[in-house]
Amino acid sequence: MSEVQPSEAEHGHHDDHSQSEHHEQSFASKYLFSLDHKIIAQQYLWTGILMVLIGAFMVFVFRMQLAFPGQHVPGWGIVTQANYNSLVTNHGTIMIFWFAMPVLIASFGNFLIPLMIGCDDMVFPRINRLSYQVFLLSVIVLIASFLVPGGGFGGAWTAYPPLSAKSEYSMTNLGSSLWLIAVALEFVAFLLGGINFITTAMNSRAPGMKFTNIPIVVWMIVIASILFMASVGPLVAGAIMLLFDQQVGTGFFDPDKGGDPVLWQHLFWFFGHPEVYVVLLPAMGIVAEIITVFSRKKLFGYKTVLLTVIATGILSFFVWAHHQFIAGIDPRMANIFTVTTVLISIPIAEMIFLYIATLYGGSITLSVPMLWALAFLAEFLLGGSTGLFLGASGADIYFHDTYFVVAHFHYTFFPIAVIGFFAGFTYWFPKMYGKHLNERLGQIHFWITIIGFNLCFIPLFVLGSAGQHRRIYDYSNFPELATPGLQNLRVIATVGLIMTLVAQVFFFINLIVSFRNGRKASANPWNANTLEWVAPSPPPHGNFAEMPTCYRAPYEYSVPGRDKDYWPQNESS
Amino acid sequence: MFNIFDIGSYIDTVSTYASDIDFLILLITILVGVPFIIAEILLIGFILKFRKKEGVQAQYITGEEKAQKRWITIPHLIVLLFDIVIIVFAIQVWVDVKQDLPDADHIIRVDSQQWAWNFTHSGKDGELDSEDDIHTTNTLHVEVDKVYHFILTSKDVIHNFSVPAFRLKQDAIPGREIIGWFKAQKTGEYDIQCAEICGIGHGLMNARIIIEDAPTHAAWQSRRAGELAIVH
Numbered sequence: 147m148s149e150v151q152p153s154e155a156e157h158g159h160h161d162d163h164s165q166s167e168h169h170e171q172s173f174a175s176k177y178l179f180s181l182d183h184k185i186i187a188q189q190y191l192w193t194g195i196l197m198v199l200i201g202a203f204m205v206f207v208f209r210m211q212l213a214f215p216g217q218h219v220p221g222w223g224i225v226t227q228a229n230y231n232s233l234v235t236n237h238g239t240i241m242i243f244w245f246a247m248p249v250l251i252a253s254f255g256n257f258l259i260p261l262m263i264g265c266d267d268m269v270f271p272r273i274n275r276l277s278y279q280v281f282l283l284s285v286i287v288l289i290a291s292f293l294v295p296g297g298g299f300g301g302a303w304t305a306y307p308p309l310s311a312k313s314e315y316s317m318t319n320l321g322s323s324l325w326l327i328a329v330a331l332e333f334v335a336f337l338l339g340g341i342n343f344i345t346t347a348m349n350s351r352a353p354g355m356k357f358t359n360i361p362i363v364v365w366m367i368v369i370a371s372i373l374f375m376a377s378v379g380p381l382v383a384g385a386i387m388l389l390f391d392q393q394v395g396t397g398f399f400d401p402d403k404g405g406d407p408v409l410w411q412h413l414f415w416f417f418g419h420p421e422v423y424v425v426l427l428p429a430m431g432i433v434a435e436i437i438t439v440f441s442r443k444k445l446f447g448y449k450t451v452l453l454t455v456i457a458t459g460i461l462s463f464f465v466w467a468h469h470q471f472i473a474g475i476d477p478r479m480a481n482i483f484t485v486t487t488v489l490i491s492i493p494i495a496e497m498i499f500l501y502i503a504t505l506y507g508g509s510i511t512l513s514v515p516m517l518w519a520l521a522f523l524a525e526f527l528l529g530g531s532t533g534l535f536l537g538a539s540g541a542d543i544y545f546h547d548t549y550f551v552v553a554h555f556h557y558t559f560f561p562i563a564v565i566g567f568f569a570g571f572t573y574w575f576p577k578m579y580g581k582h583l584n585e586r587l588g589q590i591h592f593w594i595t596i597i598g599f600n601l602c603f604i605p606l607f608v609l610g611s612a613g614q615h616r617r618i619y620d621y622s623n624f625p626e627l628a629t630p631g632l633q634n635l636r637v638i639a640t641v642g643l644i645m646t647l648v649a650q651v652f653f654f655i656n657l658i659v660s661f662r663n664g665r666k667a668s669a670n671p672w673n674a675n676t677l678e679w680v681a682p683s684p685p686p687h688g689n690f691a692e693m694p695t696c697y698r699a700p701y702e703y704s705v706p707g708r709d710k711d712y713w714p715q716n717e718s719s
Numbered sequence: 720m721f722n723i724f725d726i727g728s729y730i731d732t733v734s735t736y737a738s739d740i741d742f743l744i745l746l747i748t749i750l751v752g753v754p755f756i757i758a759e760i761l762l763i764g765f766i767l768k769f770r771k772k773e774g775v776q777a778q779y780i781t782g783e784e785k786a787q788k789r790w791i792t793i794p795h796l797i798v799l800l801f802d803i804v805i806i807v808f809a810i811q812v813w814v815d816v817k818q819d820l821p822d823a824d825h826i827i828r829v830d831s832q833q834w835a836w837n838f839t840h841s842g843k844d845g846e847l848d849s850e851d852d853i854h855t856t857n858t859l860h861v862e863v864d865k866v867y868h869f870i871l872t873s874k875d876v877i878h879n880f881s882v883p884a885f886r887l888k889q890d891a892i893p894g895r896e897i898i899g900w901f902k903a904q905k906t907g908e909y910d911i912q913c914a915e916i917c918g919i920g921h922g923l924m925n926a927r928i929i930i931e932d933a934p935t936h937a938a939w940q941s942r943r944a945g946e947l948a949i950v951h
Contacts, residue, residue, distance in 0.1 A: 227919045302916045308893055309876040315833065315918055401894020407877060408892060441769065446782030447791065472879070474892040477818040481810050488802045488809070495754070495798050499791050500782065502758060505765040507778030512770075523762055531755040538805050540743045540812025544726065544886045547879060547914040612729040613883030615914040619922040626730065626883065626910040704777040711776060 181271035182687055187257035188578075189278050193285060194249035200289075201240035202647055208233045208619075213640035215620040228317065230619035231300030236292065238303035239325070242425070243332050244288065246563035248281065250428040251374075252336065254570055255343050255367045257578065261678035261685060262361050264352030264694040264716070268342045277338035284331035291324030299325035302617060304414055307399035307407045311391040323392050330385040333378050340371035352677065352716075355696035359715065361676045362445065362700075363431030365452060370427040373459050377420040384413030411473055415466035422558065423462045427455060429566030430497060433519045436573050437501060438701045439674045440516035441508030442711050445701040446500050454493040454500070461490045471542045480539040487537030494530055498523060509704070509711075513672075514588035518569035521596055522561045529557030532607070550610025553603045560599055568592075568653075576671045580683040581664030587656040594649035601642030605635040673712045676700050680716050724748050726886075733909060733930070734885035735902045736816045741886070743812045750801040754794070816887075820900045823868035827859070831871070831878035831891045834920030836911060843940055853943045857926040862936040863906050871897045879915035882928060888914055903930040 177185060203221070210217070211225040219225055225233070256274065260267055268274045292298040299322040301310040310326075313319035347360070347368045387398040388410065397403025399410050438445050445451065467475060467483040501523055510516070532554040535541045545551060568591075575583050614627050621627040621636075670679040677696065681689050694716040702713040722728040726741045769777075780787060826847045828839035838859045842851025853860075861867055871880055873891035881888040882901070889899050913924035931939065 227922055231916065231919060231921070300919070306877050306915070309916070309918055315876050317919060401892075406894070442777040444779060444781055446780060447788070448781075449783065450788070450791065471813075472817075472888050473877075473890045474895055474897050477813070480813055480817070484809050484813070485806055488806050491802060492795065492798055496791060496795055498758065499794055502762050502765065503782060503790055505762070505769060507780055508765070508769045509771045509775060509777040510766060510769050512766075520762070520766060524759060527755060527758055527762075531751045534751045534805060535744065535747050538743065538747055538809035540740060540809040540816065541747055543813070543816055543888055544740050544744070544883075546888055547881070608729075611723070611726055613910075613912075615881060615912050617916040617921060623923055624910050624912060624925050625927075704779050706779050 179275065181267070181275050183256045183260050183268045183271070183274060184578075184685060184689075186274050186278050187253045187255075190248040190253035190256060190281070193282065194245050194253060197240050197244040197248075197285065201237050201245060202650075204233045204237040204240070205643060206647060208237070209640045209643045211619060212621075213637045215622060225619065227619050228297060228300060231302075231617065232292070232298040232318070232321070234617055235300050235302050236288075236298050236325075239329070240288075241559070241563065242303070242421070243329060244285065246425045246559065247332070247336060249567050250425050250432075250563065250570075251343075251367060251370060252277070252281070252339050254363070254428055254432065254574075255339065255371070257574065258678065259343055259346055259364055259367065260350070261577075261681055261689055262364050262676050263347060263350060263355060264677040264680075264690065264696060265346070265350035266688045266690065266693070269346045269350055270342050273338050274342050277335045277342070280331055280338065281335035284328045284335060287324055287331060288328035291321050291328060294320040294324060296321050304418070305388070305410075306414075307388060307391065307410050308401075311388060311399050311407075313392070319392075323389060326385050326389050326392070330382055330389075333382050333385075336374060337378065340375045343371045344368055344375075352694050352696045355715075358448065359696050359699050361431075362434040362448070362451060363428065366427040366431030366434075366455065369455055369459050370424045373420045373427075373462065374424045377417045377424075377463065380413045381417035384410055408470070408473060408475065411470050412466070415469045416463075418469065419466040420459075420462045423458055425562050426558070427459075429522065429562040429569075430455075430501075432566055432570040432573070433501065433522050434504075435674075435676065436515045436519035436569055437504055438703060439573075439672050440513055440519070441505050441510045442703045443504050443508040443701075444703055446503040446506075448699065448701065451497060451500050454497045457493040458490060458497070461486060461493065465490055465537075468537050468539075468542070471539050472546050484537060484539040488534060491530065491534060491537075498527060498530070514583065514585055514592060515569050515573035517589070517592050518565050518572060521592070522565045522569060525557060525565060525596075525599070526561040529554060529559075529561060532557060544613075545610060547616050548610040549606045549614045549616065552616060553606035553610055556603050556606070560603070564595070564599075568595075573672070574678075575660075576667030577678055577681075577683050577685070579661065579664075580667050581660055582667050582671065583660045583664065584656050587652050587659065591649055591652035591656060594652065595646055598642050598645030598647075598649055602639045602646060603642070605639045605642075609635055609639075670714070673710075675702060675712050675714050677715055680714065731884045731907070731909065732886075733903055733905060733907065734882075734887060735904055736812070737884070737886040739812050739815065743808050746808055747805055750805055754798060754801070817899070820868065820898065821866050821902075823900065824865040825862070826868045826870065827861070829859075829869045829871045829880055829891070830874065831880065831913070832874040833876060833918050834913070834924040836880075836913075836924070836926040838926075840940075842944060851944060851947065853940065853947070859911065859926065859928045860936065860939055861903060861928065861930055863903050863930050863932055866900060866902045868898055868900050871899060876917050877915050878913045878917050878924070881912040881914035882909060883912065884909040890915055906930045906932055906935075 207219050207222045210219040296318045299318050301316050309315050316322050347364055390396040391398055397405040399405045399407045464486045468487040471480045667683045669682050677694050680694050696715045697718050704711045724745050726744055732738050830837040836857050838855045840853040841847045871891045873893045878891040885901050887901055908929050911926035911928050
């Protein structure tokens with residue numbers, strides 16, 4: 147990452163914080179205590195990538211156990227029930243809170259917002275730095291939770307009390323408290339980051355950048371930040387209450403002391419469902435940028451896209467109890483939440499239709515970022531569609547807590563977090579590092595990942611339909627699920643997973659090859675319109691040689707009567 | 720082989736409402752599957768058709784004119800229509816299974832704990848909480864074609880009383896008594912799972928439900944009553 151260096155020559159228009167960076171900086175002050183939004187983006191990015199490797203190792207271990215129960219797993223050994231519970235719990239927690247969130251929101255948000263709206267940095271650079279530091283602390287606390295006596299928390303990422311509240315039930319006293327502290331700290335980090343994103347996008351836009359000139363990805367990250375900030379409060383409060391139940395002996399969620407375990411579920415899912423959209427929206431934004439550039443098309447219905455996002459955001463606050471249909475809530479409540487949940491399919495479906503319509507009449511180049519963006523649409527469609535089975539209360543009675551749910555949300559989260567990440571990373575890589583990635587390696591990586599992913603999760607739909615319930619370390623105890631047919635499906639899923647994991651070797655080889663010998667990237671290698679492509683690649687401290695002015699909407703591609711098929715936002719004519 | 724349209728091809732259809740739930744799932748598969756396949760065909764079709772060609776520029780379409788918006792509003796209305804159908808059928812099934820309980824022929828008690836299922840059956844007198852109650856662990860005996868109400872509780876953490884062949888699932892919440900129902904249509908022996916993670920023994924928390932015809936069930940009751948008399 148040494149490519150990202152403050153270039154002294156190019157700035158001269160700076161606010162106070164840049165002054166301190168004019169002298170020689172130590173490694174620590176440049177990379178660990180930097181105030182530059184691009185460095186903070188890198189910190190989030192590489193911490194996220196480190197965490198995804200841990201999360202991926204966990205899934206490798208427990209999928210091996212599922213395919214070959216009781217066998218020695220390479221790199222781990224024999225998987226006990228306690229191991230298994232802890233692995234599935236922390237796999238989920240890490241992938242959502244320590245991979246999807248830091249990479250999609252924090253990293254892309256930090257890197258893109260100032261560059262795309264044409265300013266030199268976040269409005270609160272110190273809050274930004276604090277956000278990463280708190281996040282790093284949460285990483286350390288989480289990793290510590292695996293190493294304490296009793297082992298890591300194993301009560302599922304949803305942490306339902308009383309299992310999570312009492313150590314005599316969970317058997318992980320310290321592990322569950324540290325897990326909870328880590329999650330709470332992580333939320334604090336993103337609250338700090340969210341304040342910055344919203345304020346910066348609203349106040350620091352380049353002259354001439356009206357609301358309708360803001361690129362969709364910036365809108366998406368800002369709306370996601372608002373959703374996050376509005377929904378996370380109850381869960382932070384809930385986490386502190388649960389911590390008190392664990393360590394002080396209060397009884398917020400303990401029926402013996404007058405508490406109610408279902409209260410936690412409301413607090414958790416009131417956050418947990420909007421959270422799905424918090425990570426979905428940035429990925430949708432990334433995809434919008436890529437499909438317009440690589441089909442040389444204007445986004446179909448910019449304002450309609452925005453309206454669907456806002457509708458989704460508002461509706462997402464009224465669907466949470468679909469996670470609790472069979473959790474002992476008043477059965478009449480399920481009817482209301484079925485209506486809201488099924489209806490949320492409308493704005494989401496519409497968003498996807500608008501994206502597909504954008505491709506119509508285009509001039510499509512299947513570059514690696516475009517492959518990822520199109521795969522996002524193709525795969526997310528299945529994830530979104532299968533959600534209807536779970537939102538419809540009557541069908542959820544059967545599918546709840548089965549592998550159908552697991553397959554469904556991996557068809558949403560994998561496209562969001564993994565495919566969306568690779569789309570954005572390969573698209574902005576030339577901007578981040580000033581070099582091109584290798585196309586051939588990128589294609590190999592793409593195809594093996596996509597085939598492996600589908601091979602892993604299609605069988606899980608079948609297993610779920612056969613009634614296989616979740617979080618079981620060995621199905622041989624359940625006669626209906628111990629059949630050879632179902633066991634073969636488990637093996638196929640594990641083969642798919644291993645394929646997906648092996649594919650990532652090509653990604654890392656590509657990184658090494660490209661960092662060393664990658665073709666040098668120009669400022670605007672994709673002939674794109676948005677302002678980040680005006681800055682040099684990589685952008686120096688302060689971003690722009692000359693602060694840009696915005697003259698038009700972001701997706702003016704193939705405008706009739708012009709000789710170029712793109713029209714950068716900063717060009718006056 | 721499995722038929723994706725029919726849950727009954729994966730697993731037996733034993734309770735009276737199992738086929739209603741299967742029908743709902745079939746209906747959703749069709750209503751969601753058709754737009755899904757059309758969207759995928761359009762997506763892949765556009766990718767193939769509009770590949771970059773030398774000398775051909777992309778079209779400039781804003782998507783904000785009325786004639787263009789139709790391409791979104793019509794699918795939008797179709798999705799809305801399908802959604803309403805799904806909602807109506809989903810709620811109907813839900814109300815039958817979870818909300819309006821038919822009158823009970825028998826009442827049983829299902830008490831869950833880490834990591835076992837304790838069942839209390841009424842004895843010959845048909846009354847629960849009387850002297851001839853039959854207590855079992857991890858085996859539930861019921862009579863075919865009778866409406867059973869179950870009173871579900873938990874001693875410690877949240878469990879979930881799940882009988883896939885019945886399409887029945889209900890959380891057991893400590894501190895609450897939750898009442899549900901089922902009526903089995905055929906005899907046989909099926910899995911009861913705990914479908915909510917409940918600690919390190921979660922993977923072992925299985926039980927069996929044995930559905931018997933009236934004479935077999937009565938014989939079982941007498942046998943257990945005899946054992947009970949010896950204990951007393």
